[in-house]
Amino acid sequence: MDFKTFVFYFLAVIMVVAALRVITVRNPVHAALFLVLTFFNAGGIWLLLQAEFLAITLVMVYVGAVMVLFLFVVMMLDINLDRIREGFWSYLPVGALVGVLMLIEMVMVLGGRYFGLDAMPAPPAAQAGFSNTRELGRVLYTDYVYPFELASLVLLVAMVAAVALTLRKRRGVKYIDPAEQVAVRREGRVELVKMAAEKE
Amino acid sequence: MQAMLQPVADLFGPSWPAVWTLIKIVAIVAPLMVTVAYLTLAERKVIGYMQVRIGPNRVGPKGLLQPIADGVKLLLKEIIVPSGSNKGLFILGPILAIAPALAAWSVVPFSEGLVLANVNAGLLLLLAITSMEVYGVIIAGWASNSKYPFLGSMRAAAQMVSYEVSMGFALICVLLISASLNLTDIVHSQGQGRFHEMGLSFLSWNWLPLLPMFVVYLISGIAETNRAPFDVVEGEAEVVAGHMVEYSGMTFALFFLAEYANMILVSILTSVLFLGGWLSPFGFLPDGFHWLALKTALILFVFLWARATFPRFRYDQIMRLGWKVFIPVTLIWVFVVAVWMMSPLSIWK
Numbered sequence: 001m002d003f004k005t006f007v008f009y010f011l012a013v014i015m016v017v018a019a020l021r022v023i024t025v026r027n028p029v030h031a032a033l034f035l036v037l038t039f040f041n042a043g044g045i046w047l048l049l050q051a052e053f054l055a056i057t058l059v060m061v062y063v064g065a066v067m068v069l070f071l072f073v074v075m076m077l078d079i080n081l082d083r084i085r086e087g088f089w090s091y092l093p094v095g096a097l098v099g100v101l102m103l104i105e106m107v108m109v110l111g112g113r114y115f116g117l118d119a120m121p122a123p124p125a126a127q128a129g130f131s132n133t134r135e136l137g138r139v140l141y142t143d144y145v146y147p148f149e150l151a152s153l154v155l156l157v158a159m160v161a162a163v164a165l166t167l168r169k170r171r172g173v174k175y176i177d178p179a180e181q182v183a184v185r186r187e188g189r190v191e192l193v194k195m196a197a198e199k200e
Numbered sequence: 201m202q203a204m205l206q207p208v209a210d211l212f213g214p215s216w217p218a219v220w221t222l223i224k225i226v227a228i229v230a231p232l233m234v235t236v237a238y239l240t241l242a243e244r245k246v247i248g249y250m251q252v253r254i255g256p257n258r259v260g261p262k263g264l265l266q267p268i269a270d271g272v273k274l275l276l277k278e279i280i281v282p283s284g285s286n287k288g289l290f291i292l293g294p295i296l297a298i299a300p301a302l303a304a305w306s307v308v309p310f311s312e313g314l315v316l317a318n319v320n321a322g323l324l325l326l327l328a329i330t331s332m333e334v335y336g337v338i339i340a341g342w343a344s345n346s347k348y349p350f351l352g353s354m355r356a357a358a359q360m361v362s363y364e365v366s367m368g369f370a371l372i373c374v375l376l377i378s379a380s381l382n383l384t385d386i387v388h389s390q391g392q393g394r395f396h397e398m399g400l401s402f403l404s405w406n407w408l409p410l411l412p413m414f415v416v417y418l419i420s421g422i423a424e425t426n427r428a429p430f431d432v433v434e435g436e437a438e439v440v441a442g443h444m445v446e447y448s449g450m451t452f453a454l455f456f457l458a459e460y461a462n463m464i465l466v467s468i469l470t471s472v473l474f475l476g477g478w479l480s481p482f483g484f485l486p487d488g489f490h491w492l493a494l495k496t497a498l499i500l501f502v503f504l505w506a507r508a509t510f511p512r513f514r515y516d517q518i519m520r521l522g523w524k525v526f527i528p529v530t531l532i533w534v535f536v537v538a539v540w541m542m543s544p545l546s547i548w549k
Contacts, residue, residue: 029342033339052319053324056324056328063328063331063332064327065364068357068360069357069361071342072338075342131320133381
């Protein structure tokens with residue numbers, strides 16, 4: 001077993017165990033942290049596949065941003081474990097269906113020999129000076145520029161929808177406009193009153 | 201050098217690359233820790249003088265041994281784990297705070313060819329590692345099972361995610377004009393151009409054409425490291441010390457070390473990305489590591505200067521600055537730089 005294989009099994013074992021813990025652990029915050037560990041190890045495995053751009057982006061986007069906000073929400077919520085477990089049996093068929101579908105897909109990819117995947121052989125190994133980032137950028141902005149822009153548009157729509165969903169006017173709040181606050185002048189706040197001094 | 205080390209290399213056999221890398225890591229981390237220790241002294245001294253005080257002057261000549269006394273004190277103090285806390289995560293918090301702060305140094309180029317890992321996607325790796333810094337704070341705040349730490353960590357999560365965006369856009373401008381993610385190449389790309397040929401190299405560095413990005417990056421850097429005036433995370437007047445309330449002894453010291461290591465990291469990155477790294481400012485002076493050290497020290501001074509000058513921002517003001525000022529400005533500037541590069545006026549041909 002050479003070093004690379006060892007690193008692969010090391011990352012893979014941690015990843016599988018962490019992924020299992022995500023769904024078995026009782027505390028939702030622990031589950032979110034195990035998910036972070038899973039993402040991190042997935043990034044490591046992608047690095048082994050010489051996909052450094054995707055690996056680092058996975059860590060940056062999912063570990064660095066998405067999971068932080070996820071943890072933020074999970075920590076704030078008062079999650080009642082019994083109520084979550086209540087619906088276990090009613091959700092099981094749907095979950096099992098998705099699981100079986102994913103299993104079939106995995107088998108088709110891993111056992112590609114039997115499903116005629118020979119027509120698409122694995123790409124040749126990249127040379128030493130190969131820049132993953134440059135290649136991805138070249139393909140995304142030339143050959144696949146329309147699908148790429150389309151995907152960004154879908155994301156934009158999702159973003160607008162998210163903002164529209166959370167945007168609501170509340171009545172009766174004592175909201176202070178920062179611009180108004182900054183623009184305050186002495187004349188607006190202090191009034192000098194001239195009056196005669198009172199004497200006994 | 202290689203010939204001299206050959207007998208030692210033979211001694212370790214196939215494990216030599218790992219041993220050699222470990223030696224290099226120690227050679228980076230040990231001076232870094234000394235710098236962190238003396239940065240705390242420098243901070244107290246600088247702020248002292250700015251407030252017309254003397255600052256620490258009792259331990260050793262002119263107070264020079266003060267950081268060592270502080271270190272010994274923190275080492276000897278008892279680590280108290282609160283009874284209602286989540287013990288494993290309580291210890292994991294400070295470790296996760298310092299690990300990214302040190303790991304990020306692996307791609308920082310100190311001089312020509314003097315870098316631990318000269319990776320192609322260096323800048324991206326830095327962004328990824330620094331984006332994980334927030335976990336230490338969040339986990340510490342949650343595991344403490346106490347109100348103030350929790351409030352502090354919630355603030356940290358929101359603040360660090362917000363300012364990462366504008367920092368990322370500022371970096372996109374830098375890598376647009378240097379056409380590389382490799383930090384060594386980014387420094388090299390600053391050592392060319394019209395002003396460089398005139399001998400005024402400091403005018404051809406990235407700070408001048410990207411002046412707004414330089415300012416945004418520096419301010420976002422202060423916010424990312426939770427330093428004053430953006431230190432609402434520990435804000436001692438509001439949430440006592442934020443995520444660090446329940447920590448004592450070495451667990452507290454790790455947070456402290458991480459904060460200062462991050463400060464030095466942001467300063468050295470600003471020097472590398474915007475101030476030409478190890479390049480000398482004038483044509484007749486030789487390049488070298490001392491220039492990088494000098495630039496980093498200058499930016500660190502700005503950090504201390506800002507702390508002594510500005511009052512703390514209010515939380516909503518921080519969010520407003522991050523989302524409504526910096527992100528629009530950086531977004532527009534990315535566009536401006538891209539158009540500039542494609543126009544006949546481009547200076548990066």
